[in-house]
Structure formats: structure tokens, C-alpha cells
Amino acid sequence: MNAFASTGTATDRPAPWPTYVGDLLLREPTAADLEPVLAFRNDPAVNRFMVRTQVTADELRREWAAIPHSDTDWSCLVEREGDVVAMGFLDVVDAAGQPGHPAGTDGVIGYVVRPDAAGQGIGSATASALLRAAFEVLGLRRVTARANADNLGSARVLEKAGMRRERYAVQALWQHELGWLDEVEYALLDHEWPQASGARAL
Numbered sequence: 001m002n003a004f005a006s007t008g009t010a011t012d013r014p015a016p017w018p019t020y021v022g023d024l025l026l027r028e029p030t031a032a033d034l035e036p037v038l039a040f041r042n043d044p045a046v047n048r049f050m051v052r053t054q055v056t057a058d059e060l061r062r063e064w065a066a067i068p069h070s071d072t073d074w075s076c077l078v079e080r081e082g083d084v085v086a087m088g089f090l091d092v093v094d095a096a097g098q099p100g101h102p103a104g105t106d107g108v109i110g111y112v113v114r115p116d117a118a119g120q121g122i123g124s125a126t127a128s129a130l131l132r133a134a135f136e137v138l139g140l141r142r143v144t145a146r147a148n149a150d151n152l153g154s155a156r157v158l159e160k161a162g163m164r165r166e167r168y169a170v171q172a173l174w175q176h177e178l179g180w181l182d183e184v185e186y187a188l189l190d191h192e193w194p195q196a197s198g199a200r201a202l
């Protein structure tokens, strides 16, 4: 049982995790994961590509404790042979300020692979698993993902997952240490998922 879930979980909560993708286990984080995750989450090779560059143990603990009670945060960790090798992010988001906008239909995904585990297909497997969770478990309509425009690895991961590049935005993203950056955005609709999931190994 998730150590953070001891005060009760949200009722009728769908359960995308745990799930296996090959030898990767995607599961909810627990308190025991804080130390190994922080060891790579704040690595300069990682946070160069993250909007939030540094994350503290307290912030992670607070965020993870809220996950079992949340209808919008479906973050997970990716484990291989007992070691955490990646983080996955899946948030349900709603457009702001549009009258009558349906609620809870759209999602945003993201991921961080432990640098010494990069280049082994973990990012691609994680992105596909997040899309599968979004469309097949949560029933979302549209999922997007954003990356720094110079993050060629992340762009390739999203393309391999079958997502469509929809936007190149010039100096659109503020990053605390690097300033204004160009950003790319990818998207996929629910009716496109069956074909994308079949094509993800290409």
C-alpha cells in the first residue's frame, strides 16, 4: 500500500497505476522514494530541461502526499528491478475562463529519466504508458506535452509516442536559470490514440 495513502484515498478514483510495461513498473511514489528521486531530479543534466529547476524534499513530500486524494495529479514513478529510473507526470487540466468549457477532459504529460538510465527506451516507454493511462483509464479527450525547443531527446520521445508537433513558440517559456526559451508543443486526441499506440515502436 502507498505509504501516503494511509489517511484514505479519493473514492471512485480510477487506477492507472500500478502497471507494467515490459520490465518497467509504473507506480505511485512513496516516502521511501524521496531520497533516490531527489538524487537525480535536481541533477543539472535534468533540470536544464525542467521549468522548475530545483525541487526540495518538502515540496516533493507534500506533492506526493496529495496524489492519492487528487482527481487531477496522476504522477508516477518508473521502477526497474527495484530501482527508480524515471518520473512520469500526468495532470488533468482545464482551460481557464471559457464559459461552458467541459471539465476534466484534457491532460498534460511529462517525464524525467535518471541520467545514467537514458538511451534505453525508458523515456519512450514512459510517454506511451502515460498516454495509455490518459486515454484508456482516465478517458481524456486530448493530451499535450511541452519541451524546450532544444530538447531533441524529449521531442523524439514524443514523436515516437505518436504525438503530433502542433506549435513552435518563440521565447514563450520562462525558465528560472536560462530566461526566455523557445518551446515546442505536441498533442494527441483520443481518436488518434489507437493508431499512435500501434505506431509507437517505429
Ligand SMILES: CC(C)(COP(=O)(O)OP(=O)(O)OC[C@H]1O[C@@H](n2cnc3c(N)ncnc32)[C@H](O)[C@@H]1OP(=O)(O)O)[C@@H](O)C(=O)NCCC(=O)NCCS
Pocket: 045, 046, 047, 049, 050, 110, 111, 112, 113, 114, 117, 118, 119, 120, 121, 122, 123, 124, 125, 146, 147, 148, 151, 152, 153, 154, 156, 157, 160
Ligand atoms: C529526454 C529524455 C526524456 C529521453 O529519455 P530516454 O529514456 O533517454 O529516451 P529513449 O531511450 O526512449 O530514446 C527515445 C529517442 O530519443 C532519442 N534521444 C534520446 N536522447 C536524445 C538526445 N539527447 N538527443 C537526441 N536524441 C535523443 C533516442 O536516440 C531515441 O530515438 P531513436 O529510437 O530514433 O534512436 C531523458 O534524457 C530525460 O529525462 N532528460 C532530462 C529531463 C527531460 O528532458 N525531461 C523532459 C522534459 S520535456
